[in-house]
Amino acid sequence: MPAAPPQADLMTERASIIDWQDVPAAAWDELARAAGTANPFYTREAVKACVALPEAQRPQVLLVWQGEMLAGALPIAIKRVRGLALCVENWDQRVRALGEPLVRPGAEAAFWRAALPELARRPGQYLRLSALDPDSAASQALFNILREQGRPYYHTRDYARAVLHAxxxxxxxxxxxxxxxxxxxxxxxxxxxxxxxxxxxxxxxxxxxxxxxxxxxxxxxxxxxxxxxxxxxxxxxxxxxxxxxxxxxxxxxxxxxxxxxxxxxxxxxxxxxxxxxxxxxxxxxxxxxxxxxxxxxxxxxxxxxxxxxxxxxxRRVDSCARAGHPMIDRIWPERRRIVSLAVPFDNAFSRLLCLGQDRWRARRVDRSATIQGIAA
Missing domain, CATH: 3.40.630 (Aminopeptidase)
Incomplete structure (x- = not known):
């Protein structure tokens, strides 16, 4: 019987953030093929293609290494409002339908333990993670770590889209x-x-x-x-x-x-x-x-x-369609849940900012429901 692989979160990790063009191509390509949750929108070739889009910022890539092996990667950018850095976010543009990081199976907890402190050192008041699968191993590891550390996180979007399962x-x-x-x-x-x-x-x-x-x-x-x-x-x-x-x-x-x-x-x-x-x-x-x-x-x-x-x-085909698509929803009844999160950094201002935004979103939802009720 072959020896069991070492526990990923017991190994020494090092995190860094570099320009996307400086990421070793062979390591990025191999990680994309090995990732526990597939994401074709964060492969090297996809990023290379999408940087041409007018709305796309030039991304950097968060890398987490275990020894000489690339254990995880996440393209990121800084969202700015009136020139001020609002948040660090996983890289987004119109083509991207999934924002999951590329992480080796078993390395999810190690990835986030190394990634969160590194992301907190970037400009911005909080971490925004959009288009995640909340049931993926990487997302579950993130939720567990945040709970362990007593850190809140807030859902900013939550929907389900059509998916085909084997x-x-x-x-x-x-x-x-x-x-x-x-x-x-x-x-x-x-x-x-x-x-x-x-x-x-x-x-x-x-x-x-x-x-x-x-x-x-x-x-x-x-x-x-x-x-x-x-x-x-x-x-x-x-x-x-x-x-x-x-x-x-x-x-x-x-x-x-x-x-x-x-x-x-x-x-x-x-x-x-x-x-x-x-x-x-x-x-x-x-x-x-x-x-x-x-x-x-x-x-x-x-x-x-x-x-x-x-x-x-x-095993699975993701429609990458919007929620409630009039055609694909009728023939693919199964759903993949997609969420976006606001994760405060570990300081009082960031927590208060994210809490305030969450309460503002809740009031908007309540107001919209009231208006719809009156219209009905």
């Missing part, structure tokens, strides 16, 4: 979660599409050129509501560069999962996912609104359901 076949999933009448309608729509031309669902192969697929995806997105509202990937050159770089990098390292639905050789829906081991994260979906009456977005998601559960055997 454990059943796609047929079993559909029978359990999608009404028979709806499944019958899906079959009817597919038959109608097949009458217009060959209905083909295919997937980008590792050896195929990715740029033509990216161009087709961006074209579909631009013709829809995202194009009309100016939030498509091609809305500006920085956003297009960011998404193109993410997709190219993922294709190069074999983590891009790119699906296409065509009728008579014409793409009418496309779906991209970023895979991390046995997990996947949906990055973009687009369809041609000229075919909207055929529900191409739903049909490609149902086809992907069969791929993810029956052929790929993924």
């Amino acid at each position: 454990g059943r076949s796609s047929a079993e999933h559909a029978a359990e979660h999608v009404r028979g009448k709806v499944l019958k309608e899906h079959r009817r729509l597919r038959a109608r599409l097949a009458d217009r031309g060959a209905l083909v669902f295919d997937r980008l192969s590792r050896g195929d050129a990715v740029d033509p697929w990216i161009d087709a995806l961006f074209s579909l997105e631009q013709t829809g509501w995202k194009g009309r509202e100016g939030v498509a990937a091609t809305a500006d050159s920085a956003t297009e560069h960011c998404f193109r770089a993410i997709l190219r990098a993922a294709h190069a390292d074999g983590t891009l999962d790119f699906h296409r639905m065509s009728v008579g050789g014409q793409p009418i829906a496309m779906l991209t996912n970023l895979e991390c081991g046995d997990e996947a994260f949906q990055l973009k979906i687009a369809y041609d609104e000229a075919w909207a009456s055929f529900s191409p977005g739903v049909l490609i998601e149902m086809e992907y359901l069969a791929y993810a559960l029956d052929r790929r055997g993924l």
